[in-house]
Amino acid sequence: xxxxxxxxxxxxxxxxxxxxxxxxxxxxxxxxxxxxxxxxxxxxxxxxxxxxxxxxxxxxxxxxxxxxxxxxxxxxxxxxxxxxxxxxxxxxxxxxxxxxxxxxxxxxxxxxxxxxxxxxxxxxxxxxxxxxxxxxxxxxxxxxxxxxxxxxxxxxxxxxxxxxxxxxxxxxxxxxxxxxxxxxxxxxxxxxxxxxxxxxxxxxxxxxxxxxxxxxxxxxxxxxxxxxxxxxxxxxxxxxxxxxxxxxxxxxxxxxxxxxxxxxxxxxxxxxxxxxxxxxxxxxxxxxxxxx
Ligand SMILES: [Fe+2]
Numbered sequence: 001x002x003x004x005x006x007x008x009x010x011x012x013x014x015x016x017x018x019x020x021x022x023x024x025x026x027x028x029x030x031x032x033x034x035x036x037x038x039x040x041x042x043x044x045x046x047x048x049x050x051x052x053x054x055x056x057x058x059x060x061x062x063x064x065x066x067x068x069x070x071x072x073x074x075x076x077x078x079x080x081x082x083x084x085x086x087x088x089x090x091x092x093x094x095x096x097x098x099x100x101x102x103x104x105x106x107x108x109x110x111x112x113x114x115x116x117x118x119x120x121x122x123x124x125x126x127x128x129x130x131x132x133x134x135x136x137x138x139x140x141x142x143x144x145x146x147x148x149x150x151x152x153x154x155x156x157x158x159x160x161x162x163x164x165x166x167x168x169x170x171x172x173x174x175x176x177x178x179x180x181x182x183x184x185x186x187x188x189x190x191x192x193x194x195x196x197x198x199x200x201x202x203x204x205x206x207x208x209x210x211x212x213x214x215x216x217x218x219x220x221x222x223x224x225x226x227x228x229x230x231x232x233x234x235x236x237x238x239x240x241x242x243x244x245x246x247x248x249x250x251x252x253x254x255x256x257x258x259x260x261x262x263x264x265x266x267x268x269x270x271x272x273x274x275x276x277x278x279x280x281x282x283x284x285x286x287x288x289x290x291x292x
């Protein structure tokens with residue numbers, strides 16, 4: 001009953017903003033709100049990128065993020081790509097060893113440093129064999145989380161990109177039919193400043209972006225979370241929250257290292273707060289100041 005109420009509330013608000021895809025026969029019932037399974041929390045970790053700054057320091061910082069995440073006891077964690085700085089076997093092994101120390105479920109997506117820019121068949125195969133699926137969905141307390149491989153949007157890889165697109169649209173339709181609000185979890189932002197900005201290193205090609213934004217709006221995406229920017233990017237597209245967070249290994253905007261804790265309740269926009277790594281050290285040894 002409570003989950004049904006959550007869905008009814010979502011459908012009412014979503015249908016108002018995306019009337020073209022409103023489902024017939026759905027209407028608001030003001031009963032038993034908020035649903036008792038809300039709020040829930042999840043953690044957004046970005047760009048551990050082991051090997052980007054200093055290998056031992058990058059590992060220590062990611063491990064510190066994991067320890068602090070465990071102390072917060074979120075429902076789950078998402079790691080928004082660039083897990084390692086180039087998918088060498090030893091780096092993937094260290095990443096897996098540290099992430100396995102997370103006490104909550106952990107859901108990863110690939111970044112450009114995991115699968116290549118453009119992705120290569122070799123790196124995609126390695127990711128799928130050593131990390132897991134590069135795109136998939138989970139359901140959690142009335143919400144759908146779609147973990148996407150933004151690198152298959154950033155570059156057109158023919159059948160690989162087509163299969164990803166088909167899965168994504170089918171997943172949106174399934175979530176919509178079940179009246180589940182949708183979070184998209186990826187790596188590369190669709191845009192960073194404005195929806196019509198030119199494609200750049202940190203954004204998707206404009207035609208791809210416009211198609212995706214139309215799908216987001218039409219099917220009830222409520223937020224996209226990602227990484228890649230190494231700086232905090234908080235923006236919005238017609239009420240859809242877009243947050244690309246601080247990294248655990250390096251930021252270019254002077255922000256401290258850390259991650260974000262989201263609280264998903266009955267009201268939008270959903271709240272998210274920065275959790276700084278404590279301490280911000282270990283410092284980078286002068287002798288090893290550079291990628292390994
Ligand atoms: Fe990246």
